[in-house]
Amino acid sequence: MRSKAKICTEENKKTEALLKVKDLSLSFIQYASGLRQTELKVISDLSIEAYSGKILAVVGSSGSGKSLLAHAILGILPSNAILNGRIEYDGKELTQEKKEEIRGKEIALVPQSTTYLDPLMRVSNQVIGCVEKENEGLMKKVQREIFQKYDLKPNVERMFPHELSGGMTRRVLVSTAVISSAKLVIADEPTPGLDEKTLNETLNYFKDMANKGCAVIIITHDIEAALKISDKIAVFYAGTVLEVANVEDFKNNGENLRHPYTRALWNALPQNKFQAIKGHQPMQDEVTDGCIFYERCSKKNVLCSKGIPQFKDVNGGVVRCNNVS
Amino acid sequence: MSTAVVTVNRGVFRGLNLRQKTLLMIGLTSLLLLTIVVSSVSLGEESLQTDFSSKNLSPSTEHPFGTDWMGRDMFIRTVKGLGLSIMIGAFASTISTILAVILGLLSSAGKTADSFVSWIVDLFLSIPHLLLIILISIGMGGGATGVIIGVAFSHWTGLTRVVRVEIKQIKTQEYIHISRNLGKSRWWIATKHIFPHLIPQILLGTILMFPHAILHEASVTFLGFGLSPHEPAIGIILSESMKYLSAGYWWLAFFPGLSLLIVVLAFDMIGDNLGKLIDPKKAHE
Amino acid sequence: MCLKGENISFGYKRNNLILNNVNISVDRGEVLGLIGDSGSGKSTLCKILAGYENNHKGNVIIDGKKVPSKGYNPVQLVFQHPEKAVNPKWKMKDILNEGHIVPQDILDSFGIKKSWLNRWPNELSGGELQRFALARSLSPETKFLIADEITTMVDAITQAQIWNIVLDIVKELNIGVLVVSHEKNLINKLCDNVVYLDAINSVN
Incomplete structure (x- = not known):
């Protein structure tokens, strides 16, 4: 393992990370009042790593830009976004062309909600996606097997998205990822609004995928759900990972x-x-010189207001704080 | 904690961003159209004096669009015709918009009103535009009033549908329910919550109606059902020129036709660019 | 004084009822939790109690009287997605004061900063918008608050912040609260009593 990689623990030192995100920054060009254009920083200096067979949860409050991390990895950002930093996949840099080539094949997204399904297309066609004519029969068979495994009845495949219940939608969205035989699965907020039973079921699907050797990244605000299945938890705050x-x-x-x-x-x-604790997350256009948690921190000192703390390895995890040793 | 906003692109000269370009485009085209209207109004009757010593001249520096069979300068005739067309278009579009807004609002009053509005929209859509304009125009006794009312009564359907759907969509929003629960009256909700959302749509609808109105006015006049032959209208110029085309006087039709096309395109461009500014999805590119 | 839903039935199709003869009652000053599976009709019940949905059978009663359909509704509903509950073309201060002028001490306890008031809704995060939505609905005229998954989309710290403030205000104004959530831990922490709404729709 190269020395660059800061986030790693004992057990993972043997294997190389499947996905490495290093010092990722993301900003949007927006129009301010009148004709001026401004740059709005949404993600800054974010680094995470995902390993095959492991689940990484990225936990942070909604609206803090977590979903954009997924969109950045998949290369589906809008045209006014500016992306800096390095994303490596399987040891090679992941460029926009490469993203377009492998997304949906090696990298799969389990999107947030039904709105990601085409409302006018039958469920089975969406799960299978675009395939060559001669492979269609085979894919259909695979899809049926997956549906059976996820307890979706045969009549579901002829349904339209609006006919599905919340839990069924979730299972359909998960099967779109499973059928692609992806090596990296990114799930964007897969849990909100689910009752306990459906929640546990959904989480188990991800566990299954990890057990089969996928690297899974779950992006969520629900720390409890994350704790149930993940191996590591990246704590996301105001556009970066703190720990x-x-x-x-x-x-x-x-x-x-x-x-x-x-x-x-x-x-x-x-x-x-x-x-x-008191206070609120700094807004995207509020820029601080020091640690982004400075205002709300109980342990702050003078050093914290000067410069963003660098990542430190502490007890098998990493943290961005001056007061930890 | 400071609010720091990075300015990427300041001033006019450091390369324009899309919004600046769009506004510039809107400004320039509006200026062109305004010039046409102003000059057509300020040019008096005397500028179209017949001069049989210089009839049927081909385009030259003195007469850029040539002269017609009565020795009148075609450039001045064209400008006056375009000005007239734009003014008639403006009248007709305004009346159309008012009709559309009234009917759109009426459709949100209740189920019966809504089906009545839908029915009347379908009714007007099922008659071909041109036929409807000719019928109304003749019914009103022809002339400018006839054309304006004819064009106005045939162009409101599209915008009515837009307004109707927009209101329906806004009415299902949660903040409307909340406002009602906070004790606000229907009228209050309509003016404070719903109407501000309609203004951009109405503005855009009106501007995009312009080119249609102008073209329809010109075609009806061309066919002889619109403005009287004494008016300096583009439709009249074009229909007159038909008689002379075979004699090789191509400029009589070419320049007025081209100018009409440019004016119509200019309106379309304003509409498209305005749409870009209003559409939230494209607004930040 | 209490808010009662009596024999409430609701369905989009006649033979497919979402709610079937549901009875529920919340006292003033009480914090009642409502738990149910996904698709058991919790949100629909909330909408009926707050007068958003009128095509139902059964009655919603406060103190033996039907809730008036015009004027300020003493039953206020706050939803899961605050970004849908605000008019995107309004500034935050107009949104906040739509129902009543929210007093400064409530703003302070919610931690709503002065500078936020001049912003547009899309410039604030979900947690911040939810504070506005709650401050807006907790007027002196409000007798009951229905909180339908109001902290499902926010992080744990914001959740704790919001609920601590809401519970304080509710106690002060003697407001009855119906808390809908799928998170049992949260319900246990917040509520005096808990009712279950299951698929066959009997509240117990």
């Missing part, structure tokens, strides 16, 4: 957590202390 923790760190009242924000997040869960 990558192992799931075990969240045990014992979260004492092993490194970043004050992660700890605050843990304490705010209803089954824990349900305790909120």
